[in-house]
Amino acid sequence: MTTSVTDSPRPARSYATGPATRGLRLLSLLAALAITAWILVRYTSLPPTVPTHFDVRGQADDWGPTWSVLVLAAVMLLLSLGLVALSAHPRVFNYPLEVTARTAQSVYREGERMMVAVLAGVQLIYLGIALSILDGPGSGVLTWIGMAVLLGSVVIGIIRLVRAGR
Template sequence: MPRSQRPARTYTTDALTRAVRILALVAAVAVAGWVLLLYPAMPQTVPTHFDVTGTPDAWGDKSSVLALVAVSVLLPAAMAWLSTKPRWFNLPVPVTEENAQRLYREGERMLVWMMVPIAMLFTGIALSLVGMPVAPVLWIGGAGMLVVLAIGVVRMLRAA
């Protein structure tokens, strides 16, 4: 069924999903604020890329941090907003009148929960700017994205 003909969303978002959405947004804003507070004291050259162990392997001007701050807030904000529009989602199964609400709910949950490992990745990157070891945070964030994706797709397939 084309997206324009899909049923409207009628379900109510559960409390846990709402809480995760809000907490992930708060975390993103807090990390961005922390980085902006540190910005004046940062060296002119900062790490811009990391190897698999979390060690910086590329460097750039500290102004690149501002782009990171913008993305670290705009991406979760866009995901939070989009998660409230499940009718627009590209779903792995056909949407019907019978399964639409279940699929929408699972798609919303997956997108909201994906905000958590993304916040972890941005936190790890921010910590790296002050010289902290970040490999565990980056690996957990990356693995978390894969776990959320796998669980979300399985739940959508079951909801179909």
């Protein structure tokens, strides 16, 4: 038998989110909205085919219809909005440890921080892809930086979660 988070004995969240976490969440949300707006503004001036895939050097190696840029924008915006909403509710996360009344607040805080850092990494990836599509090759380094931030956020976040759970 499984239980949902709402049925679980996990305590409610009671800590206040720090200003750095709130600021990074807001900045990431604004970045997602700005990148999406930029794509929409540039959409009518795009050629009939646009790059849809890039090799490890950032060079386009597959092409598709212009409307595929709208799919990218929709997916990335929805992903970003989902991460913004999820990061504000760390009680529902699936933690790699038992959350007790004694450790809950510190575990929730670290979970929230990790999700906001993941959100920031996603924005760097989104910007790198958008730059590569709209302004041509050479922007792949930003995508790689975003992937490094994303991976680092998860690894460091899990380490911090485990320490907070002790």
